[in-house]
Amino acid sequence: MSESRLFKMVYYLLEKGKSTAPELSEKFEVSIRTVYRDIDVISSAGIPIYATQGKNGGIFIADDFTMDKSFFTETEKEHILNALQGIIATDGKNSDELLTKLGALFQIKSTNWIEVDFSDWIQNNPKQDIFNLIKNAIFAKRLISIKYFGSNGKITERSVQPLKLIFKSKDWYLYGFCLMKNDYRYFKLTRIKTLELLTETFSPIAISPNLEKQINIKKTINTKLKFDKSMAFRVYDEFTDEVTEDEQGNLYVQVDLPDNDFLYSYIFSFAEYVEILEPQILREQINTKLKVMQKKYRT
Structure with missing residues (x-):
């Protein structure tokens, strides 16, 4: 007899409240006879589990039965479940068993409040596999080999020590140490075309807070923009x-x-509904790019 199945059955009943023998039989892939045998074992262990017949009958655990959950306040329990659900949402697997167990332990019904979808609206191209491979590489401290499309339009093969997965400005990034550049770099997940976990492991070097702050600094340009009122939905x-x-x-x-090049592609995404007011040098650069584009469309 599987002790793991008995615990799962208890957690399931605490979470759902009531079930039936056929439902438990299907969920835990055992016969109905085995379900009733498990109920007897659970009852003999001191857990008040009951089976009633009739239209509103079923298998349930007494409402006043609680497991030891006094270590946390009610707010802490909710925070734990919410944080765990956020983690599970990025995992992309049916790994919610722990969420069910804690929900039963705390006697809190979990709410399906978050979903992370790695596909975009246009390509419908999921990046879940790449995300999970990177996550596993970070935990195992294994090098990865990637083919990466850079902002210069070139594709390079790189070996990277993966350190963090970062969600910023509506996109996922890998932050790691690039052996080719011998420096820390950000890699946008949508630009990683192939990824392979290598057998070689590494020992991450501790980064001081000051150095990490310097690494995160990117060159920016202060820009004043004027938008047509029809773009209010995007501006706000x-x-x-x-x-x-x-x-x-x-x-x-x-x-x-x-x-960098992101600035131009972003500005052009507003088409004729945006105007760069400042700085003047950026206006001139946009004007130059527009002239080059016009040449391509002359008939």
């Missing part, structure tokens, strides 16, 4: 800085943007 959605409005309804934002 994407900018946390103060947004001002003129009498015509145009919107103005002053924000630090990354000083």
